[in-house]
Amino acid sequence: MTGTVNSADSVPVAGPSGRRPGFDQARAENAVRELLLACGENPDREGLRDTPARVARAYRELFAGLHTDPDTVLSRTFDESHEELVLVTDIPLYSTCEHHLVPFHGVAHVGYIPDVQGRVTGLSKIARLVDLYARRPQVQERLTSQVADALVRKLDPRGVIVVMEAEHLCMAMRGIRKPGTRTMTSAVRGIFKTSASSRAEALELIKGRR
Numbered sequence: 001m002t003g004t005v006n007s008a009d010s011v012p013v014a015g016p017s018g019r020r021p022g023f024d025q026a027r028a029e030n031a032v033r034e035l036l037l038a039c040g041e042n043p044d045r046e047g048l049r050d051t052p053a054r055v056a057r058a059y060r061e062l063f064a065g066l067h068t069d070p071d072t073v074l075s076r077t078f079d080e081s082h083e084e085l086v087l088v089t090d091i092p093l094y095s096t097c098e099h100h101l102v103p104f105h106g107v108a109h110v111g112y113i114p115d116v117q118g119r120v121t122g123l124s125k126i127a128r129l130v131d132l133y134a135r136r137p138q139v140q141e142r143l144t145s146q147v148a149d150a151l152v153r154k155l156d157p158r159g160v161i162v163v164m165e166a167e168h169l170c171m172a173m174r175g176i177r178k179p180g181t182r183t184m185t186s187a188v189r190g191i192f193k194t195s196a197s198s199r200a201e202a203l204e205l206i207k208g209r210r
């Protein structure tokens, strides 16, 4: 992939040609065909004939977040004079481990305390943000931080807390083969970093949500 990288969140941005790098369907199809050959399969047998095109389309969808600017997701905000915690829990999360290109999946919990004007964003936009960053080759720690940092950038809130719990299929289906292992990551910004009571309140709500 060509182009330079935006240091804020590693979004590929326009290269010297001014063109934003996009998804190369033909290249992806060829790569899948090569992979099938490398695995000892016959990509020309009936069941596999359309597989390279299907897999390429699937990758286009799974990595669509590489080509979307996260700041556009949070472009609409509302002044609601709400100065207390907003917490969205159990956002379903499907991402792809960048080490093995297999899925990791779980849930995300995202909370923030708005700025002094009480500026909030639409609740769905928080789920969209998680989805966007999840649709990239990822590690869970970076995904967690990117969601937190995007909220800080766009809402300038008093604090942000993001907690993610996920199972990595690279640890379940292969390698160490420990299905059921869950990884928890968190990213805290602003008041959640400095105030133990604010952090504890959010974590209690996340823990006690069921």
Ligand SMILES: Nc1nc2c(ncn2[C@@H]2O[C@H](COP(=O)(O)OP(=O)(O)OP(=O)(O)O)[C@@H](O)[C@H]2O)c(=O)[nH]1
Pocket: 097, 098, 099, 138, 139, 140, 141, 168, 170, 171, 174, 175, 176
């Ligand atoms: N920190 C972190 N590690 C991850 C994540 N997803 C996968 N990994 C780990 O990435 C590591 C890659 O290790 P390597 O030794 O390079 O690869 P490997 O030989 O396939 O490792 P094994 O999975 O132990 O077989 C493994 O320990 C994975 O469990 C993630 O989101 N965060």
Ligand SMILES: [Zn+2]
Pocket: 097, 098, 099, 100, 101, 102, 168, 170, 171
């Ligand atoms: Zn992995």
